[in-house]
Amino acid sequence: MHGEDPTALVLGLDVGGTSSRALVSDLSGRVLGVGEAAGGNPNSHPAPDAVAQMAGAARQALGTHDPAAVRGCVLGMAGVSKMADPAFGEFFRDEWSRLGLGCETTPVSDGVVAFAAGTPEPKGTVLIAGTGAVAERVEEHRTTATVGGWGWLLGDEGSAYWLGREAVRATLRALARGAVIEGLTESVCAHLGVPPERKALITAANAREPIRLAELAPLVTTAEDDAAEDIVHRAAVLLADTAATARPDPSCPVVLAGGLLGPDERVGQALRAELEARSWPEPLTAGPGAAGAAWLAALPLSPDPNALHKTLLG
Amino acid sequence: MHGEDPTALVLGLDVGGTSSRALVSDLSGRVLGVGEAAGGNPNSHPAPDAVAQMAGAARQALGTHDPAAVRGCVLGMAGVSKMADPAFGEFFRDEWSRLGLGCETTPVSDGVVAFAAGTPEPKGTVLIAGTGAVAERVEEHRTTATVGGWGWLLGDEGSAYWLGREAVRATLRALARGAVIEGLTESVCAHLGVPPERKALITAANAREPIRLAELAPLVTTAEDDAAEDIVHRAAVLLADTAATARPDPSCPVVLAGGLLGPDERVGQALRAELEARSWPEPLTAGPGAAGAAWLAALPLSPDPNALHKTLLG
Numbered sequence: 001m002h003g004e005d006p007t008a009l010v011l012g013l014d015v016g017g018t019s020s021r022a023l024v025s026d027l028s029g030r031v032l033g034v035g036e037a038a039g040g041n042p043n044s045h046p047a048p049d050a051v052a053q054m055a056g057a058a059r060q061a062l063g064t065h066d067p068a069a070v071r072g073c074v075l076g077m078a079g080v081s082k083m084a085d086p087a088f089g090e091f092f093r094d095e096w097s098r099l100g101l102g103c104e105t106t107p108v109s110d111g112v113v114a115f116a117a118g119t120p121e122p123k124g125t126v127l128i129a130g131t132g133a134v135a136e137r138v139e140e141h142r143t144t145a146t147v148g149g150w151g152w153l154l155g156d157e158g159s160a161y162w163l164g165r166e167a168v169r170a171t172l173r174a175l176a177r178g179a180v181i182e183g184l185t186e187s188v189c190a191h192l193g194v195p196p197e198r199k200a201l202i203t204a205a206n207a208r209e210p211i212r213l214a215e216l217a218p219l220v221t222t223a224e225d226d227a228a229e230d231i232v233h234r235a236a237v238l239l240a241d242t243a244a245t246a247r248p249d250p251s252c253p254v255v256l257a258g259g260l261l262g263p264d265e266r267v268g269q270a271l272r273a274e275l276e277a278r279s280w281p282e283p284l285t286a287g288p289g290a291a292g293a294a295w296l297a298a299l300p301l302s303p304d305p306n307a308l309h310k311t312l313l314g
Numbered sequence: 315m316h317g318e319d320p321t322a323l324v325l326g327l328d329v330g331g332t333s334s335r336a337l338v339s340d341l342s343g344r345v346l347g348v349g350e351a352a353g354g355n356p357n358s359h360p361a362p363d364a365v366a367q368m369a370g371a372a373r374q375a376l377g378t379h380d381p382a383a384v385r386g387c388v389l390g391m392a393g394v395s396k397m398a399d400p401a402f403g404e405f406f407r408d409e410w411s412r413l414g415l416g417c418e419t420t421p422v423s424d425g426v427v428a429f430a431a432g433t434p435e436p437k438g439t440v441l442i443a444g445t446g447a448v449a450e451r452v453e454e455h456r457t458t459a460t461v462g463g464w465g466w467l468l469g470d471e472g473s474a475y476w477l478g479r480e481a482v483r484a485t486l487r488a489l490a491r492g493a494v495i496e497g498l499t500e501s502v503c504a505h506l507g508v509p510p511e512r513k514a515l516i517t518a519a520n521a522r523e524p525i526r527l528a529e530l531a532p533l534v535t536t537a538e539d540d541a542a543e544d545i546v547h548r549a550a551v552l553l554a555d556t557a558a559t560a561r562p563d564p565s566c567p568v569v570l571a572g573g574l575l576g577p578d579e580r581v582g583q584a585l586r587a588e589l590e591a592r593s594w595p596e597p598l599t600a601g602p603g604a605a606g607a608a609w610l611a612a613l614p615l616s617p618d619p620n621a622l623h624k625t626l627l628g
Contacts, residue, residue, distance in 0.1 A: 081513060147490065150483070151520055153479075153520055153524055154479065154483055154486065154520075155483065168468055169464070169468055169469065172464060172468065176459070176461065176559075198460070199393075199395055202468065205468060206465055210467055210524070213467075
């Protein structure tokens with residue numbers, strides 16, 4: 001609380017494929033507004049829609065606060081290189097200028113935001129597993145290496161997509177060896193609306209958009225049988241391998257983020273056990289991304305970033 | 315040549331996704347006509363088109379021979395269960411009746427046809443690897459188990475699709491570790507028309523139909539570097555595992571079929587080495603599928619099926 005401008009505000013945005021979130025705080029970490037809008041990732045939505053959702057979340061978070069008082073703005077999203085695309089940049093600047101911000105907006109990857117939402121340290125590893133899976137090596141609050149994040153066609157090992165695909169594969173193997181169809185394999189057939197029969201299962205899985213295999217992930221993370229346990233364990237090993245490749249050094253913090261990796265989630269628990277078995281330090285869990293982004297925005301302005309982190313994300 | 319009807323003919327069909335082939339022979343194994351038409355697999359073509367292609371190939375093979383003289387007809391294709399679909403069956407019977415055959419047509423799997431095109435034995439294992447990969451356990455000239463054949467979304471390990479996908483993955487790994495992009499990894503980028511850059515490669519691979527990854531397989535089977543060698547070796551191990559699961563017993567013959575498994579093909583050679591290392595008997599290579607189907611059609615009519623096999627397929 002020493003030396004900062006009491007009127008200065010910061011704006012953080014966490015823009016995803018299904019939702020866009022924004023948060024405005026002052027430099028003491030007091031949250032003055034939050035906003036939420038539909039997905040704003042320009043890699044999965046048309047540019048005008050994407051920027052409209054981002055701006056909508058920001059406007060809602062600003063509320064009646066003077067946008068000119070915003071001294072720092074950080075926007076985190078997957079595939080952030082899109083911001084450098086000239087055609088997209090024009091849409092973005094047009095829409096963004098209407099916000100009336102008094103500062104530049106700094107785009108960073110969703111990994112950098114998630115890492116900041118887990119720790120105030122400048123350097124370490126963040127692992128995100130939801131529909132997809134990706135790890136980033138973070139140094140000086142910037143991404144210096146991206147591991148995974150290849151998408152469902154080429155990778156995403158350990159992701160919800162991968163869990164769902166493995167669930168169908170486990171069911172096909174069970175059918176092939178004439179095993180009793182129960183537990184996970186039974187729920188896979190029921191979810192896809194087919195009898196326990198090889199050809200019907202293959203046809204049903206192929207009739208849907210491939211990414212929709214991710215919808216079967218909850219069957220894996222809730223079933224309590226060996227087939228599910230095996231898939232969860234393999235996911236944890238693959239995710240730990242991904243994180244290991246993105247690790248700057250063993251003393252740095254590791255932050256876990258994404259729907260699969262919460263401390264109460266089955267994959268999150270298996271991953272924590274796997275990392276412990278590898279003698280890693282206990283991983284941190286990312287808080288809300290918009291708060292992480294707001295903290296990054298405040299970083300150059302704050303006399304005590306660690307205290308601010310505790311207030312915003314503690 | 316003892317006891318058979320010298321006027322009797324048999325008709326064999328091998329119906330695939332990209333071509334339909336037919337062969338007419340007499341019971342001594344003398345080939346009287348062959349026919350070829352476009353793809354006729356009803357799982358990848360509309361029913362009227364599929365049956366028209368099958369019938370076109372058959373008609374061409376019959377030529378001026380009397381269809382009423384045909385005493386046996388075997389039609390092999392992938393996904394043969396489609397023949398039991400009532401809607402498809404109607405299309406098939408309508409078109410087929412115009413052929414004027416004097417016998418029933420027996421549908422069998424492409425695996426049974428390929429197995430018969432490799433050996434006259436009634437029992438063994440056939441492994442087919444082309445765009446996809448599948449193995450069948452054959453007993454009494456019928457499929458008793460199918461291993462793999464799940465399609466690109468769920469499986470196809472060791473197939474051309476898999477080789478192409480692994481080639482892109484190897485390139486992404488090479489880029490991630492900052493390796494020199496040369497040989498296989500260079501040709502992958504060139505084939506996809508992108509600079510050696512992670513994001514560009516992911517985007518280009520995802521912009522195409524997934525199955526088109528199979529088009530990259532020849533890059534793997536012609537490159538002479540460690541990356542290609544590693545992929546070919548892993549394909550051979552996966553294919554050998556698939557074959558092993560479909561094996562009735564170790565003394566039975568193993569037949570290899572499909573574009574990847576020819577004796578001059580790199581994956582075919584690696585697989586033969588892998589099977590030898592596992593102390594399997596030397597695998598046989600399938601001859602033309604239509605001849606295999608014709609031999610199956612002649613089987614109940616021929617006094618010496620082994621001699622006939624030699625004549626037709628030797």
